[in-house]
Amino acid sequence: MSAALIIAVDGPAASGKGTIAARLAKLYSLPHLDTGLLYRAVGIGVLDAGGSLDDAEAAEGVARSLDASHLVDTERLTSRGAGEAASRVAGHPGVRAALLAFQKTFAGQPGGAVLDGRDIGTVIAPEAPAKLYVTATPEVRAMRRWKQLTGRGETIAFEDMLADIVKRDERDAGRGAAPMVQAADAVLLDTTDMDIEAAFDAARRIVEAARVRHGL
Ligand SMILES: Nc1ncnc2c1ncn2[C@@H]1O[C@H](COP(=O)(O)OP(=O)(O)O)[C@@H](O)[C@H]1O
Numbered sequence: 001m002s003a004a005l006i007i008a009v010d011g012p013a014a015s016g017k018g019t020i021a022a023r024l025a026k027l028y029s030l031p032h033l034d035t036g037l038l039y040r041a042v043g044i045g046v047l048d049a050g051g052s053l054d055d056a057e058a059a060e061g062v063a064r065s066l067d068a069s070h071l072v073d074t075e076r077l078t079s080r081g082a083g084e085a086a087s088r089v090a091g092h093p094g095v096r097a098a099l100l101a102f103q104k105t106f107a108g109q110p111g112g113a114v115l116d117g118r119d120i121g122t123v124i125a126p127e128a129p130a131k132l133y134v135t136a137t138p139e140v141r142a143m144r145r146w147k148q149l150t151g152r153g154e155t156i157a158f159e160d161m162l163a164d165i166v167k168r169d170e171r172d173a174g175r176g177a178a179p180m181v182q183a184a185d186a187v188l189l190d191t192t193d194m195d196i197e198a199a200f201d202a203a204r205r206i207v208e209a210a211r212v213r214h215g216l
C-alpha cells in the first residue's frame with residue numbers, strides 16, 4: 001500500500017489551525033476533520049444532560065454515544081462556553097479513548113485526510129507524513145477569537161477572552177492524557193505576524209516539502 005497524504009495540524013486555541021486545515025483540505029481535495037468539535041459536542045452533551053464536567057463517567061458515556069447529529073449546530077459548538085466545556089471533558093482519559101477509533105479511522109482513509117486538533121501528530125496519526133504545529137502569541141490569538149465571537153454577537157471583554165485562552169493553554173498542555181505538545185517531527189508555524197493568506201502559504205510550503213520528502 002502506498003503512503004497516503006495525512007496532514008496533522010495541531011496547536012493552541014485560535015492559532016488559526018482550523019482555517020489552515022480547511023484550506024489545505026480544499027487544495028489537496030482531502031476530507032477534513034476538526035477534532036475539537038468532537039470534544040465540544042461531548043462538553044455540550046454533558047451540560048445538556050444536567051451533569052458535571054468533572055464527572056468522568058458521565059462524559060465518557062456521552063462520548064460513546066456521540067453521532068453525527070451532535071455535530072450539526074456549529075454556532076453553538078463553536079461558542080465560548082463550548083470551548084471551555086470541551087477542554088474540561090478532554091482531560092478525562094475515558095473520553096479520549098471513546099473518540100479514538102473514529103479519529104484514527106478518519107485519518108486512515110486510503111486517499112489521505114487533514115485533521116486538526118491537539119494530539120493529531122502525537123496520538124491520532126503519529127505516522128502522518130506532514131505535521132504542522134500552528135501557534136501565535138496568546139494576545140494575538142485572544143484578539144482573533146474575540147473578533148470572531150463578538151463579530152457574531154457574543155458579548156465578551158477582551159481581557160476575559162485573553163484569560164480564557166491562557167487558562168485553556170495551561171489546561172490543555174498540563175493534562176496527563178494526550179497533552180497538547182508539538183510532535184518531535186512537526187514543523188512549527190508561528191502565525192503571530194501573518195495574516196490568513198501568509199499563514200496558509202507558509203503551511204502549503206511545509207506540506208509541499210513533506211510531500212517531496214515522502215514521495216507523495
Ligand atoms: N493568520 C490569521 N490572521 C488573522 N486572523 C486569523 C488568522 N488565522 C485565523 N484567523 C481567524 O481567527 C479565528 C480563529 O481561527 P481558527 O482557524 O478557527 O483557529 P483554531 O482552529 O486554531 O481555533 C477565525 O475567525 C479566523 O478567521
Ligand SMILES: Nc1ccn([C@@H]2O[C@H](COP(=O)(O)OP(=O)(O)O)[C@@H](O)[C@H]2O)c(=O)n1
Pocket residue numbers: 011012013014015018035036037039040083086087088090116117118119120168172
Ligand atoms: N484533538 C483534540 C482537539 C480538541 N481537544 C480539546 O477540545 C478543546 C476545544 O478544541 P478546539 O480545537 O475546538 O478549540 P479551538 O482551538 O478552536 O479554540 C481544546 O481546548 C482541547 O481541550 C483535544 O483535547 N484534543
